[in-house]
Amino acid sequence: MSPEARVKSNRDSSRVANPRLEIKRSPSDVPLTDVEDVEVFGVQDLSVYYGSFRAIRNVNMTVNQRQITSFIGPSGCGKTTLLRCFNRMNDLVEIARVDGKIMYHGVDLYHPEVNAVEVRRRIGMVFQKPNPFPKSIYDNITFGPKIAGIKGSMEEIVERSLRRAALWDEVKDRLKDSAMGLSGGQQQRLCIARALAVDPEVILMDEPCSALDPIATGRIEDLMEEIKSEYTIVIVTHNMQQAARVSDMCAFFTAEVNETSDTRTGILVEFDKTEKMFSNPSDERTENYVTGRFG
Amino acid sequence: MGTSSKALTNSSEFVRDRLRGRRFDTTGFLFRVLLLGTLFITLLLLTTLIFDVVSGGWSVLSTRLGSFLTGKLSISATTAGISQGLRGTFFIGLFVVLIAFPLGVGAAIYLEEYASRSRLSRIIDVNIRNLAGVPSVVYGLLGFAIFVKALRFITGPQSNGATVISAGLTLAILVLPIVIITSAEALRAVPDSLREAGFGVGATRWEVVRSHVLPYAGPGILTGTVLSLARALGEAAPLILVGATTGFLSEGAGYSLSSLQERFTAMPIVIYTWAGRPQEGFRSATSAAIVVLLVVVLLANTVAILLRNKYEKRR
Numbered sequence: 357m358s359p360e361a362r363v364k365s366n367r368d369s370s371r372v373a374n375p376r377l378e379i380k381r382s383p384s385d386v387p388l389t390d391v392e393d394v395e396v397f398g399v400q401d402l403s404v405y406y407g408s409f410r411a412i413r414n415v416n417m418t419v420n421q422r423q424i425t426s427f428i429g430p431s432g433c434g435k436t437t438l439l440r441c442f443n444r445m446n447d448l449v450e451i452a453r454v455d456g457k458i459m460y461h462g463v464d465l466y467h468p469e470v471n472a473v474e475v476r477r478r479i480g481m482v483f484q485k486p487n488p489f490p491k492s493i494y495d496n497i498t499f500g501p502k503i504a505g506i507k508g509s510m511e512e513i514v515e516r517s518l519r520r521a522a523l524w525d526e527v528k529d530r531l532k533d534s535a536m537g538l539s540g541g542q543q544q545r546l547c548i549a550r551a552l553a554v555d556p557e558v559i560l561m562d563e564p565c566s567a568l569d570p571i572a573t574g575r576i577e578d579l580m581e582e583i584k585s586e587y588t589i590v591i592v593t594h595n596m597q598q599a600a601r602v603s604d605m606c607a608f609f610t611a612e613v614n615e616t617s618d619t620r621t622g623i624l625v626e627f628d629k630t631e632k633m634f635s636n637p638s639d640e641r642t643e644n645y646v647t648g649r650f651g
Numbered sequence: 652m653g654t655s656s657k658a659l660t661n662s663s664e665f666v667r668d669r670l671r672g673r674r675f676d677t678t679g680f681l682f683r684v685l686l687l688g689t690l691f692i693t694l695l696l697l698t699t700l701i702f703d704v705v706s707g708g709w710s711v712l713s714t715r716l717g718s719f720l721t722g723k724l725s726i727s728a729t730t731a732g733i734s735q736g737l738r739g740t741f742f743i744g745l746f747v748v749l750i751a752f753p754l755g756v757g758a759a760i761y762l763e764e765y766a767s768r769s770r771l772s773r774i775i776d777v778n779i780r781n782l783a784g785v786p787s788v789v790y791g792l793l794g795f796a797i798f799v800k801a802l803r804f805i806t807g808p809q810s811n812g813a814t815v816i817s818a819g820l821t822l823a824i825l826v827l828p829i830v831i832i833t834s835a836e837a838l839r840a841v842p843d844s845l846r847e848a849g850f851g852v853g854a855t856r857w858e859v860v861r862s863h864v865l866p867y868a869g870p871g872i873l874t875g876t877v878l879s880l881a882r883a884l885g886e887a888a889p890l891i892l893v894g895a896t897t898g899f900l901s902e903g904a905g906y907s908l909s910s911l912q913e914r915f916t917a918m919p920i921v922i923y924t925w926a927g928r929p930q931e932g933f934r935s936a937t938s939a940a941i942v943v944l945l946v947v948v949l950l951a952n953t954v955a956i957l958l959r960n961k962y963e964k965r966r
Binding site for chain 2: 443445448450473474476477478480481482483485487488489490499500503504547550551553554
């Protein structure tokens, strides 16, 4: 049994708190030819509220397996809010409330029986600002697998995760050094490696390159392209070139101003293949945005 | 060509002039002097205090330090010692460390990491802050009512409850709000991005708190708690109310468990009592006792700083 397979079977057998969430998946399960058809997320009429403020409303979209889906749009249009619903990260904001459904392989993520911790093990996240744990590089990677109860060689997991995140060669001689000593780009790749270490299905990326220089950004984009064959990626970005370069599908959001309460609510304007979004969008607002006429 | 290069020279000369002009920032200078003055006054007061007590107690500290530390309370200033006071202070410190620290840190972790931001939690928060400002005498009265009277059967039936147990518990309660506030502030200083990082890889709240929040907040919590320990060691008023002995103590001033239920005294009480004695010899004994108490508190702080540095390095 390959170590990878061991890791998976171990997790699937012992760590699934909610049997309804059990999902048959492994990169080899599905032949690469029909990946386009496998729906990972189905968002159904989703609205998110912070207290009485509605941050985003009536979103309907699907995210397919082993594709990169990008969210673009001006600031304050709810892209990050929506992204953080995909792994129930918004649970940590006490006043946040969700209306509608996010189906993950047919399971409503916000069903009361769904265990948010288990959701986050399957749906990893990379944040806007690199946020490695103030510990060694090694400990950064092993924390996730350890709490997930994954037995087996941690050295192997560390090497595999760091290799996938294209960081191994740079840090292999100083795994015990503090992660805080790495450069910003290296820290962000470490955060990606940390997310990969628990072997999730989906990786959510919230503007992962906004704090990085163009070279580090390029590295992360190459990395995304590379791991795309095994992971489903949803990325929020303010960089339209980035969305055009890396993503297969693209969602454009904008904010509509509610004149009575002077608040802004995000709406999904258009969701289509990235190519079409950037060459021949159906909605005028999308066209104005991607051509730089607005936002 | 000629005119344009002249214009250039003119303008660069103009810039040079502007840059060179040395202007004196009077208000800024005065503010700086004012700040320096406040620092100077503070340091002056502290050094005066330390110089005063050290020089006052020097005759005792230099001639009979050993017998002073190990001797017992006495009517004679030349033989009087502070061993019983040190013992009481040691036990009070022990009670604070064993009771106030776990209770206070635990309450702070709950308030900061678990409790929802409701109206109730805000009310609790404000009240803990208010409790930290309650005069120590009031805590003394509380300790008298609860530990000395109501719980006498535990704290010391033979000594009417006026024991080091009552004193230790009273002072533990006294510093509890301070421990909670300082710990809560240390926890609040933990960046949310760190918690998100933990949750993001599928950690439970407990795993995030244990593995990331507490190690990060640890040094801050430690500093705050040890400062509150120093406060407890220096309190005299509550001890008077719970019945610390100012005169003689019976034998048995050991560090055994049963001695906890006997009558007691502590360093601040020894200082307070001796300062009131008319005999000349007690004046230097008082100063010497103050020096010893200061050293004890400084030692506690030093330990805290060393521990903090050790843990901060691991970050």
